[in-house]
Amino acid sequence: MTIPADPSTLDYAMTRVADHFMFGIYFDLSRYLIAAGVLTAFLLVFRGFAESRRIQRNRRASRSDYLREILSSMRTVVVYAVVTLAILVGRETGVILLKLQNATLWTLIWQFALIVLAHDAWFYWAHRMMHHKRLFRATHLHHHKSRSPTPWTAYSFTMTEAVIEVAFVPVFLLITSQLGIAYAGFAILFFIWHQMIRNVMAHAGSELFPAGWVDNPWTGWIATTTHHDLHHSSGHNFGFYFTWWDRWMGTEHPRYREAFREVTTRQRTPQAVAEPAE
Helix, strand or coil: CCCCCCCCCHHHHHHHHHHHHHHHHHHHHHHHHHHHHHHHHHHHHCHHHHHHCECCCCCCCCHHHHHHHHHHHHHHHHHHHHHHHHHHHHHHHCCCCEECCCCCHHHHHHHHHHHHHHHHHHHHHHHHHHCCCCCHHHHCCCHHHCCCCCHHHHHCCCHHHHHHHHCHHHHHHHHHHHCCCCEEHHHHHHHHHHHHHHHHHHCCCECCCCCCHHHCCCCCCECCHHHHHHHHCCCCCCCCCECHHHHHHCCCCCCHHHHHHHHHCCCCCHHHHHCCCC
């Protein structure tokens, strides 16, 4: 879109808004399609591996599940694009401090680590809130219609849940901006892609992490596919990236580690590959 030359005009402002909104649409849609598409292709190409590591052996998604997930994800993309627009407008008006220039490696590391830790806390408590009996139907029930998750479940939200999920980024940036911290654009970009990749991995339906992961003190605190898959079939495991909050709050599934070990040590057999869909 051609931007009018005079930045003081209404046409200039409307053109900028339209450009920012379309950027948000393209960016969030491409993230979703690339991440979910690549993982789906991986699970199809390595079907023997995927089938032997299926977490829910007696249930799997139907075509109607896939259709519902993809269609509702388009709504989520629009919501996320509106928030992307708000962030970019906030940057232009100086409300949000966001640097698009190159940053030092150390800056990228600590800013990425900080936002991931903050988002993990936000996700846990927002997730638990949406599971409250007075809020669940209006906010989170739609996501739980995917009882056997697929990579396409990642964005399958109601509009209300999409707002709650994406609100973290502008809230976080507003707080850091008030503290005088100018966040690096690449730190946000790495975080957003990390969030999307971990999201589709959590909904893969087959365990992607190697055997022994939950028993290694260096990795046991990082949530696996089994960790979130159990959430879709039980009232446990509200965390996202890490298992800390579930351990601290007593909400981790009591059989999580046992279930992970069973899935990752299961022998690959022709029967597992030939298992019919429900």
